[in-house]
Amino acid sequence: MTVTVAWYMTLAAGLFSMGAAGVLLRRNALVMFMSVELMLNSVNLTFVAAARELGLVEGQVAALFVMVVAAAEVTIGLAILVAVFRRRATANVDELSALKG
Amino acid sequence: MVETVVFVVFAIAAVVGAVAMLAARNPVFSAMGLLLTMFSMAVFYLLLDAQFVAAVQVIIYAGAVMTLFLFVIMLIGVDRREDLGEQIPFQRPVTFVLAAGLFAVIVAAGSSAWVTGSAAFGDPNMNGTIESVGRELFGGWMIPFLATVFLLTIAAVGTVALAQFGPGGLRLAPRGEDEESEA
Numbered sequence: 001m002t003v004t005v006a007w008y009m010t011l012a013a014g015l016f017s018m019g020a021a022g023v024l025l026r027r028n029a030l031v032m033f034m035s036v037e038l039m040l041n042s043v044n045l046t047f048v049a050a051a052r053e054l055g056l057v058e059g060q061v062a063a064l065f066v067m068v069v070a071a072a073e074v075t076i077g078l079a080i081l082v083a084v085f086r087r088r089a090t091a092n093v094d095e096l097s098a099l100k101g
Numbered sequence: 102m103v104e105t106v107v108f109v110v111f112a113i114a115a116v117v118g119a120v121a122m123l124a125a126r127n128p129v130f131s132a133m134g135l136l137l138t139m140f141s142m143a144v145f146y147l148l149l150d151a152q153f154v155a156a157v158q159v160i161i162y163a164g165a166v167m168t169l170f171l172f173v174i175m176l177i178g179v180d181r182r183e184d185l186g187e188q189i190p191f192q193r194p195v196t197f198v199l200a201a202g203l204f205a206v207i208v209a210a211g212s213s214a215w216v217t218g219s220a221a222f223g224d225p226n227m228n229g230t231i232e233s234v235g236r237e238l239f240g241g242w243m244i245p246f247l248a249t250v251f252l253l254t255i256a257a258v259g260t261v262a263l264a265q266f267g268p269g270g271l272r273l274a275p276r277g278e279d280e281e282s283e284a
Binding site: 001002006009011012014015016017018020021025028030033034035038041043044048051056060061063064065067069070072073075076080081082085087088091 | 252263
């Protein structure tokens with residue numbers, strides 16, 4: 001039994017769904033961020049699996065670009081979290097429901 | 102055969118890591134679960150002949166991003182446990198149903214579209230060494246690569262600007278001078 005690209009795609013779909021569930025389920029903004037990272041990673045897995053299947057190296061280049069955007073996103077997001085925490089002393093999104101600072 | 106065993110073992114590890122990230126009340130355990138998933142991803146990239154992406158995955162995600170996450174967790178309070186009580190009733194079952202539906206839709210769409218019927222039209226011996234990825238990246242993808250340079254620069258500048266925000270709003274002067282002028 002050989003590993004086909006469909007296995008990777010199915011696994012990536014499962015991890016993506018778990019990441020989406022984490023964004024909806026968790027109250028902690030940090031864990032929500034981690035769930036977003038999980039979703040980005042699963043998309044990277046589909047890119048690399050498709051690159052292997054089609055024999056094109058462009059899929060791996062796309063995965064690298066996704067990694068760059070994810071790194072920039074996590075930097076800004078964590079800076080926003082720290083700024084919010086310094087002002088409101090919480091990372092719980094239920095307590096951050098007001099629009100005014 | 103070896104590939105199948107490695108795939109199954111690390112697929113289980115990746116799913117266990119993701120479930121641990123979802124279920125853990127302590128954010129540090131969530132970060133550890135995500136770390137396991139990230140590392141399993143690097144193994145999958147190796148199985149898919151993407152050596153350079155696997156190395157980048159370990160260095161960037163398992164190294165830099167998870168260290169940043171753990172640093173922020175330690176900074177803003179590690180021992181406060183999250184209150185998992187819901188404010189919206191039925192949110193949790195609805196979430197699970199939505200996630201399962203999303204999974205089913207993705208798998209159905211993918212299996213009916215091209216996962217089963219595609220043939221390789223590139224180089225079948227494609228290998229994701231640093232040389233082949235670098236030729237592609239600095240060949241046809243030079244402009245997007247330069248755009249990521251701007252993106253990362255803007256992200257770094259934005260992080261420094263956000264670090265200046267405090268309880269008194271934006272403070273651009275060094276702290277020592279500011280306190281002297283207030284006194």
